[in-house]
Amino acid sequence: MTKEEKLNEIKTLSKDLSETPNFYLADIAGLDSKSTLDLRRACFKSNIRISVVKNTLLKKAMEDSGKEFGDLKTTLKGNTSVMFSEKGNIPAKLIKDFRKKFDKPILKGAFVEESIYIGDDKINVLADLKSKDEIIGEIMTLLVSPINNVLLSLKSGSNKISGIIKKLSEKQ
Secondary structure, three states: OOOHHHHHHHHHHHHHHHHOOOOEEEEEEOOOOOHHHHHHHHHHHHOOOOEOOOOOHHHHHHHOOOOOOOOHHOOOOOOOOEEEEEEHHHHHHHHHHHHHOOOOOOEEEEEEEEEEEEEEHHHHHHHOOOHHHHHHHHHHHHHHHHHHHHHHHHHHHHHHHHHHHHHHHHHH
């Protein structure tokens, strides 16, 4: 790889890191070509962009991106693949699902909505995370629920009152 190619790769990675709110670092070393192809297909279907990167280039891209990645840089050893996603929990769910057949990928770390997760033991936590949209939806449901109950009570009460008035008018 020439110096110019390396600089272009750093620039591309830096742009991806600064524009994408979520990414996972995983180790897929040891997967055969068929398994790797299956993983890539699963990523494509889930709207996840995956690429194998050189650790030194990724470190430089992290420094150039303008974001703070904390201890995530310490996980950059050995084989590293980066999984970029718009939703924070989708890559974790994909990794868990893929591990039902294979023992890889191994999660090194993740950057999800400005939070840093390090280690493969965090895969279940990441898979259970709710997206920002899901949380907003739940809050909206909780806020609307009491209003709906009041409206239903008022509607049912008006039917009772109008029914009573109608019965009374019919008797006379």
